[in-house]
Each structure stands twice: as C-alpha cells, then as structure tokens.
Amino acid sequence: MTALVLLAEPQGGGQIQQIANTFGVDWPHLIAQIISFCIVCALLYRYAYRPVLKMLEDRRLQIAQGLADTEQIKAQLADTERQRQQVLLSADAQATKLIEEARAAADRVLQHETRKAMTAGEQILVKAHEAAVLERARMLADLKREVGQLVIQTTAGITRKILTPEDQRRMVEETVKRLSVAA
C-alpha cells in the first residue's frame, strides 16, 4: 500500500496528495490503524462474534426444537383428546349396552319370579280350596254321624216306649208271613 502511494506520488498524484493533505491524512498512521483495526476485527470475529452467533444459533435451534416439541405435544394432546373421546364414547356405549342388558335381565328375572309367585299362589289357593273341601266334607260327615246317632238313639228310645204288645205280635206275624212266602 505504501509502495502504491509512493509510486502514485510522482505520476501526478499530486491531486491525491493534495486531497490527503487537505484532509490531514497521515499515511503510515492510517495504514497502522487499518492494520490494527483488521486485527481487532479478526479477534472480535474469532472470540466474540462467532460465540455469540453460535449461541444465537443454538438458541434459535432450541426455540425451533421447543416449537416443534410444542407442535408435537399439541398433536399428541389432540390425539389423546381424540382417543379419550373415543374411549368415552366406547365406554358410554358399553355402559349403555350393559345397562340395557341389566334391564333385560332384570325384566326376565322379574317375569320369572312373578310367574313363580303366581304359580305358588295358585297352588296355595288350590291346596287351600282342597283343604277347605276336605274339611267341609269331614265336618259334614261328622255332623251326619252325630245327627244320625242322635236320631237313632231317639228313635230306639221312643220305639221301645211306644211299641205295644199288639205291635210286637203284628211284627212277628209279618215275619212269619214272609217266612211262609219264602218256604
């Protein structure tokens, strides 16, 4: 650079020299500053800018990963919600089915027990009726026997009193007549 400036100076760079003088440019000083600036830039790039960029990149990747995870979690959540709804619907249907089956079974048991109770009731009624009929027949037989005994005893007693010797003779004569007829 310095060589270029030195070469340009005799060819008529008087104009450039003039401008540089106008602006107070001190070429060695400027070149030194440029070099030191480049060194600072290189050092900054190496030890500050790159770690910051790397950190930013990591952060960006982390955020992207977090967003991706969030999306995945959202999808999983939605899927879980959908599965939960399906499970709920299935459980609801199954519960409804179980309730219907339980109601049907209860109806069947109720009808069966009702029939059994009706049959038992009818049997009890029939037995009670038979027992009543038997009891009535027994009572009638007892009554008949007692009345008969009373009638017979009364008849025997009265007949014993009212039969006269003529009656006795007439009865014997009737027997004799029957014997004669039989002979």
Add this chain to the structure above:
Amino acid sequence: MKPRKQVARETKQLFRLCLRNGRVDEDRVRLVVHRILESRHRGYLTMLKGLLRLLSTECERHTADIQSATPLPFDLRERVQASLTTIYGPGLAWSFAQNTVLIGGIRIKVGNDVYDSSVRFALVDLARSFGIQNEFAVGT
C-alpha cells in the same frame, strides 16, 4: 306225633260214625267219645276238640235260634216252627229266647241263615247309612 292232616281225617271219620240218618245221634256220640277216652291214642285230645267243633257246627246247623223282644205266644211259636220246618225239614232243635235289645220284632238264626226283622236290625242298617260303624251306637 300224628300229622295234623291225619288227625283231621280220623276226626271226620269219627264224626260220620256219630251220625244216624244224617243227624247227630247222642248215643253214638257218647259211645265214640268213650272209646276215644279209653284208647288214649296219640293226639286224642286234638281229635276230641275237632270232634266237638264238628258236632257243634252240625248241631248249630240243625238248631233254630229264635229271639224276640217279647215272649212269643204259643200260636206264633207253632207258626214259626211250621214255617221253618217247611224250609229246613223236620228234626230241627228249637231255642226260643227273649231279647229286649231287639226292641221289637223277631230274629231267627238257623245255621248260617239269619232272618232278622227286628227294630234293632233296622236301626243298625240306618246307622250304617249315616256312616256309623259302631252298632252299639243303636243303644244296646
């Protein structure tokens, strides 16, 4: 010991010896019993028991047991005897008795035949129709 069948057979033979003209002859019975007691064969007591039973049955068969509630007048007795003689033939033994249990009427029994026209018989029949099996309920 003699077999039971043989004793029964011999008893029937002895019973036939006791008959004369189909009727029991008391003299023959006495003779047969006397001979049995004298001989004292084995089983003679059984034989005597059997003979007694056969003679009882035979006598009962030829005995008219006549029961009446009141004593029978003589004319009625004769009429009863005549009727029974017509049915069973002559030679019947007669047994007249009063039985107040009859209440009224007459009951005649010859062998296994019974002619019962008594009031008691009618009442017993009535009691059976009432389902009373105990004939003593009639009030004997």
